[in-house]
Amino acid sequence: MRYRNFLFIIFCILCLDQGLKFWVKTHMFQGQDIAVLGSWFRIHFVENEGMAYGIDLGNGGGKLLLSLFRLGAVTAGFFLVHSMIRKKYHRGLIVCGALIIAGALGNLIDSLFYGLLFSASPDYVHQLARFLPPGGGYGSFLHGRVVDMLFFPIYQGFLPHWIPLIGGHYFNFFSYVFNIADASISVGVIAIILFQKTFFRRKYADSHVAEPVPGAALQDG
Numbered sequence: 001m002r003y004r005n006f007l008f009i010i011f012c013i014l015c016l017d018q019g020l021k022f023w024v025k026t027h028m029f030q031g032q033d034i035a036v037l038g039s040w041f042r043i044h045f046v047e048n049e050g051m052a053y054g055i056d057l058g059n060g061g062g063k064l065l066l067s068l069f070r071l072g073a074v075t076a077g078f079f080l081v082h083s084m085i086r087k088k089y090h091r092g093l094i095v096c097g098a099l100i101i102a103g104a105l106g107n108l109i110d111s112l113f114y115g116l117l118f119s120a121s122p123d124y125v126h127q128l129a130r131f132l133p134p135g136g137g138y139g140s141f142l143h144g145r146v147v148d149m150l151f152f153p154i155y156q157g158f159l160p161h162w163i164p165l166i167g168g169h170y171f172n173f174f175s176y177v178f179n180i181a182d183a184s185i186s187v188g189v190i191a192i193i194l195f196q197k198t199f200f201r202r203k204y205a206d207s208h209v210a211e212p213v214p215g216a217a218l219q220d221g
Contacts, residue, residue: 013102031124047145099188106181115139
């Protein structure tokens with residue numbers, strides 16, 4: 001795979017991720033919920049200051065460290081995949097690398113710039129964020145909040161009373177709200193785990209090729 005194809009994959013994912021985030025941020029208030037396909041796929045706008053799938057780090061220092069870590073990881077990822085392309089690693093592995101880097105870069109953009117570019121989206125207040133507000137954004141550089149919106153409530157409801165311990169209680173299976181960047185990272189990592197033998201077969205075989213024994217050719221003659 002050529003390096004420009006690798007960059008094209010990243011560009012496409014970033015356009016989808018950032019385009020949807022921009023629309024949600026400027027057209028929905030935080031906490032708003034829109035049904036897309038019945039009750040099992042919804043657009044539910046939330047923001048988080050932590051890691052993927054809404055995991056919160058709890059303080060501003062943690063947020064700063066996470067943003068710096070993402071920046072370092074994305075930079076290292078570009079150099080690593082560039083080296084893998086030159087060494088002609090499996091095309092599928094390069095695609096997975098592009099998915100992971102694109103996802104990390106998508107959330108990194110939120111962390112770096114959204115605090116500067118958008119006004120705040122208060123929780124459950126009917127107030128839409130503004131892009132480039134006159135008074136400045138809601139935060140500083142490196143302290144933006146990641147926009148999440150994809151919600152797949154596989155099961156929501158009360159469990160039957162006959163189920164031990166948890167029966168009769170409200171249950172929400174897979175309550176995480178995520179974004180395209182999170183999904184891109186997850187798909188890339190899972191694919192590498194599932195197809196690692198295929199992705200690394202050639203390099204593994206090359207590293208185990210038996211070296212010729214000195215004088216073997218003379219003995220055969």
